[in-house]
Amino acid sequence: xxMDKKIFTTPLIKSNPVTALVLxxxxxxxxxxxxxxxxxxxxxxxxxxxxxxxxxxxxxxxxPNRIRIIVQLVVVAMFVILIExxxxxxxxxxxxxxxxxxGLIITNCIIMGRIEAFGLSEKPLPSLIDGLANGLGYGxxxxxxxxxxxLLGSGxxxxxxxxxxxxxxxxxxxxLNNGLFIMPPMAxxxxxxxxxxxxxxxxxxxx
Amino acid sequence: xxxNKNSYTIIYTIVLVAVVATILAVVxxxxxxxxxxxxxxxxxxxxxxxxxxxADAGNASDKNSYIQEQxxxxxxxxxxxxxxxxxxxxDNENIAQSDAFKISPAEQFDIMRKIAxxxxxxxxxxxxxxxxxxxxxxxxxxxxxxxLSCYGSGLWGPIWAYISVNNNLSTIYxxxxxxxxxxxxxxxxxxxxxxxxxxxxxxxVEGGAISHIKVVKGGAKDKAHEIDALSGATITSNAxxxxxxxxxxxYMPYLQKLSQTTNAE
Amino acid sequence: xxxxxxxVKSIFVDNMIFAYFLGMCSFLAVSKNVKTAAGLGLAVIFVxxxxxxxxxxxxxxxxxxxxxxxxxxxxxxxxxxxxxxIIFIAVIxxxxxxxxxxxxxxxxxxxxxxxxxxxxxxxxxxxxGASLFMQEKAFATLGLxxxxxxxxxxxxxxxxxxxxxxxxxxxxxxIPKPLQGLGITFIISGLMAIAFxxxxxxxx
Numbered sequence: 001x002x003m004d005k006k007i008f009t010t011p012l013i014k015s016n017p018v019t020a021l022v023l024x025x026x027x028x029x030x031x032x033x034x035x036x037x038x039x040x041x042x043x044x045x046x047x048x049x050x051x052x053x054x055x056x057x058x059x060x061x062x063x064p065n066r067i068r069i070i071v072q073l074v075v076v077a078m079f080v081i082l083i084e085x086x087x088x089x090x091x092x093x094x095x096x097x098x099x100x101x102x103g104l105i106i107t108n109c110i111i112m113g114r115i116e117a118f119g120l121s122e123k124p125l126p127s128l129i130d131g132l133a134n135g136l137g138y139g140x141x142x143x144x145x146x147x148x149x150x151l152l153g154s155g156x157x158x159x160x161x162x163x164x165x166x167x168x169x170x171x172x173x174x175x176l177n178n179g180l181f182i183m184p185p186m187a188x189x190x191x192x193x194x195x196x197x198x199x200x201x202x203x204x205x206x207x
Numbered sequence: 208x209x210x211n212k213n214s215y216t217i218i219y220t221i222v223l224v225a226v227v228a229t230i231l232a233v234v235x236x237x238x239x240x241x242x243x244x245x246x247x248x249x250x251x252x253x254x255x256x257x258x259x260x261x262a263d264a265g266n267a268s269d270k271n272s273y274i275q276e277q278x279x280x281x282x283x284x285x286x287x288x289x290x291x292x293x294x295x296x297x298d299n300e301n302i303a304q305s306d307a308f309k310i311s312p313a314e315q316f317d318i319m320r321k322i323a324x325x326x327x328x329x330x331x332x333x334x335x336x337x338x339x340x341x342x343x344x345x346x347x348x349x350x351x352x353x354x355l356s357c358y359g360s361g362l363w364g365p366i367w368a369y370i371s372v373n374n375n376l377s378t379i380y381x382x383x384x385x386x387x388x389x390x391x392x393x394x395x396x397x398x399x400x401x402x403x404x405x406x407x408x409x410x411x412v413e414g415g416a417i418s419h420i421k422v423v424k425g426g427a428k429d430k431a432h433e434i435d436a437l438s439g440a441t442i443t444s445n446a447x448x449x450x451x452x453x454x455x456x457x458y459m460p461y462l463q464k465l466s467q468t469t470n471a472e
Numbered sequence: 473x474x475x476x477x478x479x480v481k482s483i484f485v486d487n488m489i490f491a492y493f494l495g496m497c498s499f500l501a502v503s504k505n506v507k508t509a510a511g512l513g514l515a516v517i518f519v520x521x522x523x524x525x526x527x528x529x530x531x532x533x534x535x536x537x538x539x540x541x542x543x544x545x546x547x548x549x550x551x552x553x554x555x556x557x558i559i560f561i562a563v564i565x566x567x568x569x570x571x572x573x574x575x576x577x578x579x580x581x582x583x584x585x586x587x588x589x590x591x592x593x594x595x596x597x598x599x600x601g602a603s604l605f606m607q608e609k610a611f612a613t614l615g616l617x618x619x620x621x622x623x624x625x626x627x628x629x630x631x632x633x634x635x636x637x638x639x640x641x642x643x644x645x646x647i648p649k650p651l652q653g654l655g656i657t658f659i660i661s662g663l664m665a666i667a668f669x670x671x672x673x674x675x676x
Contacts, residue, residue: 073561
C-alpha cells in the first residue's frame with residue numbers, strides 16, 4: 001500500500017507531468033481562460049488517463065508489439081469519444097467551450113507517455129492509480145493557471161464576480177481587467193513562472 | 208502464444224476494431240436524443256433571449272423543460288419567407304419542429320455570400336430565389352414581436368444573432384448574440400448583457416427604408432443608430448455590424464410588405 | 473485569392489503553436505537546435521499536407537451526417553461523426569508509420585537525429601488538431617483543405633525554427649538557475665505569441 005501511495009503522490013507535484021516532465025501542454029492551455037472548462041478538462045483527462053492505462057495494462061500481454069501504438073491510440077480514442085459524447089449530452093455548455101480540445105485529449109502526450117512508461121509493464125491496479133494521479137497532476141496545473149487567468153483577466157472565479165463592481169471605471173473606480181491574461185500567450189508565461197517557482201524549491205532537479 | 212505472428216496481429220486488429228466500434232455505436236445511439244435536445248433547447252433559448260423571455264433560465268431547476276415550456280408559451284408562429292418578402296410556409300403549432308426552426312442560418316449565409324460574389328445579375332437572382340429566411344412571431348407581455356435570425360463570420364469563426372423587432376416594425380426590442388470561437392473577454396463579449404442591451408430601441412427601418420446600425424469606436428453619439436464597439440475587438444464589432452446589415456437587407460422586403468398590410472388594417 | 477488568404481491566415485493568424493498551443497510537446501522538446509527543429513518542422517508540413525486532404529475526403533464521404541448518401545439513399549440518415557476522432561488518428565498514425573519507414577531508409581542521419589520524435593508526430597496535437605479544425609471549419613473544397621493543412625504546417629515550422637534559433641542564443645545568457653531551460657522557453661514562447669497577435673485580423 002505504501003508503494004501505491006507513492007505512485008499516487010509523486011506525479012502531483014514532484015514529477016508533475018506538466019511542469020517537470022513537460023508533457024501534455026498541447027491541448028490544454030487554450031481551455032484555461034475560465035475555471036469551469038479547465039476543471040471539466042482536468043476531470044476528463046484524469047478519467048481518460050486512468051482508464052486507458054488500466055485497460056492497456058489488462059490486455060498488455062496480448063497486444064502484438066508491432067501495432068502497439070495503434071492499439072493504444074484506439075483505446076485512448078475510444079475513451080475520449082465516450083467522454084465527448086457524455087459531455088455533449090450532460091454538460092452541453094461546457095462541451096461547446098471545449099470544442100475541438102476534447103478530441104485533442106487523444107494526442108495528449110501524458111496519456112501515451114503513461115501507457116508506454118507504466119501501463120505496458122505494470123499490473124492493472126497500480127496502472128489505474130498512476131494514470132489517475134498523472135491526470136490529477138495535470139489538472140492541478142490547469143486549475144492553477146485558470147485561477148489566475150480568470151481572476152486577473154475577467155475579475156471572476158467560476159463565473160462569479162470576485163473583484164467588486166465598484167472598483168471598475170464604469171462605477172467610478174480605477175480598476176481594469178488585464179486583457180492580456182485572457183490572451184493565449186499569458187498561459188505560456190504563467191506556466192513558465194510555475195516551473196520557475198517549482199524549480200526554486202527543488203534544488204535537486206538537474207534538468 | 209506467439210503474439211508476433213501475422214495472422215494473430217490481423218485477427219487482433221479486427222476484434223479490437225469490432226469491439227470498440229460496437230461500444231461507441233451503442234453509447235452514441237443511447238445519448239443521441241439527449242444531445243439533440245440540447246441543441247434544440249439552445250436554439251430555443253437563443254430565440255427566447257432575444258425577446259427577454261428566458262431570463263430565469265439560470266434559476267430554473269430543470270433548464271431544458273423550462274425553456275421548452277417558455278418557447279411553447281410565447282412563440283406563436285414560425286414562418287419562412289423568401290427574399291421577395293413572401294411567406295412560403297407558416298406553422299402555428301409545434302414551432303420547435305417547424306420548417307422555420309429547422310432552417311440553418313449557416314446555409315443561408317453561404318447562399319448570401321455566393322450572391323455577393325455572383326458573376327452576373329442572372330446568377331445572383333437564381334441564388335436569391337433559393338434563400339429561405341426564418342421569422343418567429345412571439346406574443347410577449349409587451350406585445351407582438353418579430354424575431355429575425357442573423358449569421359456571419361467573426362474574427363475566428365461564425366457569429367450569429369437573433370433580433371426581435373417591435374410591432375411597429377421599425378425599432379429593435381431586444382437582441383441576442385452568440386459566437387463559436389471569438390476571443391474570450393474581447394470579441395467574446397458580444398454575448399454580454401452590456402453589449403446586447405445597447406441594441407434596444409435602435410431604429411432599423413425609417414420611412415419605409417432600411418437604416419443601418421453603425422458600430423462606432425469611442426462613444427456612440429447618435430443614440431438611435433449607433434452602438435459602442437467592444438474595446439479591443441474591432442473586427443468582431445465590425446462583423447456584427449455587417450452581419451446585421453446583410454441580413455436586414457434580405458429581410459427588408461418582408462418587413463415592408465408586413466407594414467403595408469398592418470397599416471391597411 | 474481565397475486560398476492565398478487562407479494560407480496566409482493559417483500561417484500567421486491561426487498559428488498552431490501561438491494561437492492554439494498545438495504541438496507544444498515536440499515544440500519544446502525538439503527545439504534545442506535549429507537543424508533538428510527544421511527537420512521536424514518539414515516532417516510536420518509533409519504529414520499535415522497529406523493527412524489533411526485524406527481526412528477531408530473521409531469526413532466528407534464517410535463521417536459527417538448524411539455523408540453516406542452517395543452509397544445509397546437509404547443510408548442518408550446515418551451519422552458516423554462520433555467515429556471521427558478514431559478514424560482521423562488512425563489515418564495519421566498509419567501515415568506517420570509510413571513516413572518513418574521512408575525516412576529511415578533514405579536519410580538515416582535525419583532518422584537518427586529525430587529519433588523518438590518521429591513516432592511522436594503521430595501524437596502531435598498539431599496534426600490531429602488541424603484535422604479537427606478542418607472538420608469544424610467545414611471547408612468547401614479539397615483544395616482549400618489542403619491549403620489549410622500546408623499553411624498550418626508552415627506556421628508550425630516557422631514557430632519551431634524561430635524558437636530553436638532563440639534557444640541556441642540564450643544558452644549563453646545569464647538566466648536565474650531555476651528559470652533556465654524550460655521556464656525561459658515557455659516565457660519566450662509567450663512573448664513570441666504576443667508578437668504573433670499583431671497579425672490578428674489580417675486578410676488579403
